[in-house]
Amino acid sequence: MDAYVSRKRRRISGPEKVRTPEPEPDIQGANKDVEEESTDFKLAVLASLHPNHNEETLLEALLISDGSVEMASDALKYDSTISPRKKQVIGYQSSLSSYRIGPAENGGPAKKTLTKKGKTVHLYTPEDIEAHTPCSMIHNFLPPEEADVLLQELLDESPTYQRGTFKLFDKVVTSKSTFCFYVDSWDEAERQKTEYIYDGKKVDDVRRSLPWMRKISIKVQEAVNLEIQRRIRDFYPGGKKLKYQSPDPWKPNTAFVNCYDGPKENVGYHSDQLTYLGPRAVIGSLSLGVAREFRVRKMVAEDDEYRKSDGSLADAQGQISIHLPHNSLLVMHAEMQEEWKHSIAAAQAIDPHPIAKNKRLNITYRCYKENLHPKFTPKCKCGVPTVLRCVQRRKGTRGRYMWMCHADYVPGQEGCSFFQWAEFDEDGEPPWAQKTKGERDKEGMRKEEV
Known part of the structure; x- marks a missing residue:
């Protein structure tokens, strides 16, 4: 079994950059737990740490190390049969199903947790990604020529993108990457600038989607809807959608484009705002240019079992890196x-990348709900439409939604203590949904009469 299919590194004009070796993974703390696991699980851990080696080599290293993952990893690190250059090439890993770490026999997510506290597991194949994370992956999504044209279209516009600035814990924070917000029409762009609120304030720069963005949006819509139906059928209990998940077809009408220029530009751990998307939102994310790591981490409830020595819960169940x-x-x-x-x-x-050089462009297509327009959602004491959040850690209320003030995200402004539990029906619709639908129907009839 070939664990990797290597590809030659592309070169660009100018002096060649020297690749700094990746820091060696520290497996000291987890070794005791791993030693108690099955051979299949140990092979999966070694495959993540040493993706250059095939299963036979990993098994041999494990055998001569008396089942110790730490000793096997050390032996593989100093294996002279693998050249240093090959160790540095980015490639494609075989599926972890080769190590019998994968989905349940009747489909659905893997029953066994792949990650360990404080550790990172790297996933490359679509079957591993969908088995161990709430994501689906489609490689080579567009015909190569279309992907290149779309990439060039975004590269031409990316110098005008801006960095976001907001207040977090009384500190003014500037994003480490640039971004731009796009919608389907100029009329909608004007609505976004005058009626919608982001991080406690209105935004000035909202643009109409570029021509190739609009063309590709149709393909993204078709692919995402197919993936949603497959996810429901193969992964969700009873083959039914989740509570609060919309039964309607997913139709993207907004897009955020992020530009990461160079290896140091990044974005920290976060969840995307649900204010205009509603509960159980689905997002389609198209990556172009330089390959980067997308890391995901499952949130655990407040519990002493998962709490770290410093009292925090971060990285309580490890993290997964999707390439x-x-x-x-x-x-x-x-x-x-x-x-x-x-x-x-x-x-x-x-x-x-031969076209993007050091840049990664990422389009996140989203579906805004009309009945979550700011004119319908609760306003806080500051008079600002509130932000929708979900309780992620507190055990007693985990999974509940709430409306909260976010005026204090604006540098120089103070917020208020407004809080209100949010209510949604089984399909994720707010209590005022029927009323707003009636108003939209009447508005449509008036336009037809005119």
Whole structure:
């Protein structure tokens, strides 16, 4: 079994950058727990740490190390039969199903937790990604020529993108990457600038989606809807949608484009705001240019069992790294935003892309709900439409939604203590949904009469 299919590193003009070796993974703390696991699980851990080696080599290292993952890992690190250059090449890992770590026999997510506290497991294949995370992956999503044209279209516009600035814990924070917000029409762009609120304030720069963005949006819509139906059928209990998940077809009408220029630009762990998406939102994320790591981490409830020595719960169940190559579509499914957090990790080195050079462009297509327009949602004491959040950690209320003030996200402003539990029906519709639907129907009839 070939664990990796290597590819030559692409070069760009100018001096060649020297790749800094990745830091060696520390497996000291987890060794005791791993030694009690099955051979299949140990092989999966070794495959993540040493993706250059095939299963036979990993098994041999495990046998001569008397089943110790730590000793086997040390032996593989100093294996002279693997050249240093090959160890540094980014490639494609075989599926972890080769190690019998995968989905349940009758489909659905893997029953066995792959990650360990404080550790990172790297996933490459679509079957591993959908088995161990709430995501689906489609490699080579677009015909190569279409992906390149779309990438160039975004590269031409990316110098005008801006960094976000907001207040967090009384500190003014600036994002480490640039972004831009796109919608389907100029009329909608004007509505977004005058009626919608983001991080406690209105936004000035909202643009109409570029021509190729609009063309590709149709393909993204078709692919995401197919993935949603497959996820429901193969992964959800009883083959039924999740509570609060919309039964309607997913139709993207907004898109955020993020630009990561160089290996150090990144975004920390977060969940995407649900204010205009509603509960159990689905997002389609198209990656172009340089390949980067998309890391996900499942949130655990407040419990002493998972608490670290410093009292925090971060990384309580480890993290999973999904590698996002050029022209790949990642679908974040309905359980993602409420139960997981995600990030784009900083890298020590990257393989330049022949067109994008050191840049990664990422389009996140989203479906805004009309009945979650700010004119319908609760306003806080500051007079600002509130933000929708989900309780992720507190055991007693985990999974409940709430409306909260976010005026204090604006530098120089103070917020209020407004709080209100949010209510939704089985399909994720708010209590005022029927009323707003009636108003929209009347508005449509008036336009037809005119």
